[in-house]
Amino acid sequence: MTTTWRELGYLTPELVVLLGAAAVLLLDLFLPRGRRRVLGGVALVPLGVALGWVLRALWAQSGGPSQLHKVFGALLLRDPYSLGFDVVFLVAAILGVLLSLRYVEREALPAGEYYALTLFAVFGMMMMAMSAELITLFISYEILSLAVYVLAGIARGRAVSAEASLKYFLLGAFASGFLVYGIALVYGATGTTVLYDPLGQSASTISGLILERGLFGNALLLAGLALLVVGIAFKAAIVPFHAWVPDVYEGAPLPVTAFMSAGVKAAAFAAFARLLFGGFRNLGEVWQPVLWVLAVLTMVLGNAAAIRQQNVKRMLAYSSIAHAGYLLVALAAYTARDVAIGSVLYYALTYTAMGVGAFAILLVVGQEGEANQELSDYRGLASRHPWAAAAMGLFMISLAGFPLTAGFLGKFYILNAALRADLDGLAVVLGLASVVSWYYYLRVVWFMYMTEVPKAAVRPISRATSLGVAVAVAALLVIALGVFPSTALAVAQMAGHTLLPLGY
Amino acid sequence: MSAHQLAFLVLGVLILVSALMVVTVRNLVHAALFLILCFAGVAGLYVLLQAEFLAVAQVLIYIGAITVLILFGIMLTRKITGGAQPPLASHWKAAGAGAGAFLLLLLYVAMTGQWQVSDQPPMDSTTTLGLALVTRYVLPFELASVVLLAALVGAVLLARDETR
Amino acid sequence: MVPTVAYLAVSAVLFTLGVVGVLVRRNALIIFMSIELMLNAVNVSLVSFARQHGHATGQVFVLLILAVAAAEVAVGLAIILSVFRHRDTVDVDHVNLMKW
Numbered sequence: 179m180t181t182t183w184r185e186l187g188y189l190t191p192e193l194v195v196l197l198g199a200a201a202v203l204l205l206d207l208f209l210p211r212g213r214r215r216v217l218g219g220v221a222l223v224p225l226g227v228a229l230g231w232v233l234r235a236l237w238a239q240s241g242g243p244s245q246l247h248k249v250f251g252a253l254l255l256r257d258p259y260s261l262g263f264d265v266v267f268l269v270a271a272i273l274g275v276l277l278s279l280r281y282v283e284r285e286a287l288p289a290g291e292y293y294a295l296t297l298f299a300v301f302g303m304m305m306m307a308m309s310a311e312l313i314t315l316f317i318s319y320e321i322l323s324l325a326v327y328v329l330a331g332i333a334r335g336r337a338v339s340a341e342a343s344l345k346y347f348l349l350g351a352f353a354s355g356f357l358v359y360g361i362a363l364v365y366g367a368t369g370t371t372v373l374y375d376p377l378g379q380s381a382s383t384i385s386g387l388i389l390e391r392g393l394f395g396n397a398l399l400l401a402g403l404a405l406l407v408v409g410i411a412f413k414a415a416i417v418p419f420h421a422w423v424p425d426v427y428e429g430a431p432l433p434v435t436a437f438m439s440a441g442v443k444a445a446a447f448a449a450f451a452r453l454l455f456g457g458f459r460n461l462g463e464v465w466q467p468v469l470w471v472l473a474v475l476t477m478v479l480g481n482a483a484a485i486r487q488q489n490v491k492r493m494l495a496y497s498s499i500a501h502a503g504y505l506l507v508a509l510a511a512y513t514a515r516d517v518a519i520g521s522v523l524y525y526a527l528t529y530t531a532m533g534v535g536a537f538a539i540l541l542v543v544g545q546e547g548e549a550n551q552e553l554s555d556y557r558g559l560a561s562r563h564p565w566a567a568a569a570m571g572l573f574m575i576s577l578a579g580f581p582l583t584a585g586f587l588g589k590f591y592i593l594n595a596a597l598r599a600d601l602d603g604l605a606v607v608l609g610l611a612s613v614v615s616w617y618y619y620l621r622v623v624w625f626m627y628m629t630e631v632p633k634a635a636v637r638p639i640s641r642a643t644s645l646g647v648a649v650a651v652a653a654l655l656v657i658a659l660g661v662f663p664s665t666a667l668a669v670a671q672m673a674g675h676t677l678l679p680l681g682y
Numbered sequence: 683m684s685a686h687q688l689a690f691l692v693l694g695v696l697i698l699v700s701a702l703m704v705v706t707v708r709n710l711v712h713a714a715l716f717l718i719l720c721f722a723g724v725a726g727l728y729v730l731l732q733a734e735f736l737a738v739a740q741v742l743i744y745i746g747a748i749t750v751l752i753l754f755g756i757m758l759t760r761k762i763t764g765g766a767q768p769p770l771a772s773h774w775k776a777a778g779a780g781a782g783a784f785l786l787l788l789l790y791v792a793m794t795g796q797w798q799v800s801d802q803p804p805m806d807s808t809t810t811l812g813l814a815l816v817t818r819y820v821l822p823f824e825l826a827s828v829v830l831l832a833a834l835v836g837a838v839l840l841a842r843d844e845t846r
Numbered sequence: 847m848v849p850t851v852a853y854l855a856v857s858a859v860l861f862t863l864g865v866v867g868v869l870v871r872r873n874a875l876i877i878f879m880s881i882e883l884m885l886n887a888v889n890v891s892l893v894s895f896a897r898q899h900g901h902a903t904g905q906v907f908v909l910l911i912l913a914v915a916a917a918e919v920a921v922g923l924a925i926i927l928s929v930f931r932h933r934d935t936v937d938v939d940h941v942n943l944m945k946w
Binding site: 196203250251253254288291294295298301302305313314317318320321324325327328331332334343363366367396397398401 | 787788790791792794795818819820821822825826828829831832833835836837839840
């Protein structure tokens with residue numbers, strides 16, 4: 179079992195991001211304090227390079243036969259599925275860094291550590307999406323978690339940020355205790371930690387052994403799976419493991435919240451889908467009802483809580499729970515196979531664009547700080563700042579799932595998967611939940627376009643170029659994914675196909 | 683009862699009693715000291731399980747590093763070291779009942795396993811462990827260094843005084 | 847020879863004690879110690895499984911959990927200190943924090 183240079187080459191984007199983190203840390207030492215703002219720009223370089231590599235690799239495979247490489251034995255899989263999720267993480271990170279450039283400077287956050295930890299977190303996400311083995315998955319999960327705990331509390335001057343960090347940390351460490359216990363029990367039941375072998379060469383994997391030894395009703399294995407689900411559901415902010423979400427999302431610095439709500443959630447779902455579809459697909463009849471219940475709870479409670487919020491940041495935090503519920507619907511529709519996985523990937527990318535875009539507008543309206551996040555601050559925004567209002571309107575109707583936006587197609591494909599899997603009830607709940615969400619998303623649009631505000635109360639908005647670029651990129655993505663979905667969708671479908679083992 | 687079984691019994695009781703003290707005792711420093719006792723008992727179990735290297739690592743890392751850090755944490759966050767703690771959270775009954783049910787489930791799960799005592803010859807576990815770490819599991823081993831680096835950066839950043 | 851199931855029982859009780867500690871105690875440091883109890887419980891399970899299966903995977907995992915636990919402690923204590931600077935307390939109720 180030797181790892182060749184060629185194999186390491188498959189890890190190029192991950193290694194680039196990791197080296198980028200090291201470079202940012204080193205540069206931070208040598209730059210005088212006044213020059214540290216360039217570190218954000220430095221952090222964008224590895225992210226951009228990695229994104230370019232990933233897109234090229236995906237492009238090379240679209241249309242042709244898809245490629246799948248095992249790296250480090252079978253610990254990692256470089257397949258279109260992991261490449262697809264890498265796109266999501268890198269887009270979230272690039273937008274997150276763009277959102278941070280002015281914020282970090284203004285709030286006098288430690289730039290070197292901030293960007294280095296962001297890059298570490300992205301590295302952890304990318305490794306999570308590739309992991310096909312539970313020990314590797316756990317370590318990657320911890321890289322991501324530790325970096326994000328610190329990022330949540332990085333605004334040391336603000337008490338809420340420190341408290342957000344503490345709450346996230348304690349509950350996160352608690353959840354990772356369940357995760358490792360789950361891994362231990364699964365290992366105890368099967369004697370291996372390798373999830374599956376997509377090429378069907380080895381039978382001594384969890385999925386292979388479940389079949390071979392008929393472990394369908396094995397209590398140890400089922401208990402292990404349940405604990406694993408708890409650990410990941412926590413990271414993905416699934417009800418009832420969501421108690422940390424509102425306070426942490428509200429307390430963390432805004433750009434970090436934007437990055438977390440898109441990236442961390444996508445990483446959790448990337449690992450979740452590989453775990454369930456790869457390792458435990460033969461137990462689908464056992465975990466599908468559980469996901470069904472979790473999906474309904476998450477959609478209903480997420481929307482019910484979001485509807486009551488007057489603060490836009492809190493509203494987006496709660497509604498992100500609801501979006502996790504929509505993704506769960508796709509996972510529950512496992513009998514739709516590659517359609518289900520493809521819709522998870524597509525929706526993750528869509529949510530990243532529209533969710534981070536909406537958070538970017540919060541920064542624009544709040545003048546790059548944590549102020550002005552009440553709904554009333556959006557009063558008459560359209561007449562004062564038509565472009566900002568138009569972009570916010572776009573993100574809102576996309577989040578609400580209106581036609582011609584990415585959000586609509588994302589939900590459409592999830593519904594499609596649910597109907598193919600004969601989950602009609604779940605599809606109905608999803609539809610109703612979306613209708614409810616129209617209320618609180620459109621309320622923002624109403625405030626921007628249909629209300630007026632006296633001239634004296636007009637507040638300026640931020641005109642920072644970096645924020646403008648972030649908003650423009652997010653808006654373009656939302657429109658492009660909504661109007662020309664075919665390429666992205668074909669790639670997502672192919673990615674879904676390669677996640678599944680041969681002959682399934 | 684063999685010496686082996688007797689040792690297991692003593693260690694098991696030691697671990698569970700000291701763990702119980704950690705979660706119930708009111709004095710923070712006492713809790714940390716019981717934690718050390720519990721960790722030492724776990725190290726003993728590793729020896730019984732022929733995992734000598736892990737036993738040493740347990741003593742070095744858990745007792746030598748982690749508990750010492752926790753003791754530092756206690757000293758830094760309390761004006762009078764070792765003051766009494768506020769009572770339990772109000773929902774302790776519900777939490778206890780839930781945890782009891784959870785425990786019964788776990789015990790049931792443990793009982794259902796087909797656990798023949800393995801009669802394999804005791805392996806030289808340190809050599810096997812070392813080989814596994816640098817061959818099959820070299821990737822998680824390397825990733826652990828990233829975990830430590832990220833944690834180091836984060837911990838220094840947060841613990842550093844604002845007015846440096 | 848002590849059977850694996852005995853180790854698993856000790857591990858299950860230890861894990862549950864840790865869970866109870868997290869749920870009922872209010873001091874962040876005690877919650878933290880309880881989480882360490884949970885991780886130790888998992889490690890006992892893993893080592894006994896490793897003996898059961900007769901290979902090193904479980905022990906490798908334990909070693910890596912040790913490393914992760916050390917990292918978690920460092921970050922956790924730093925976070926607790928940073929909260930303490932603002933609030934002068936590490937009781938999670940006072941920090942207006944835990945709505946479990």
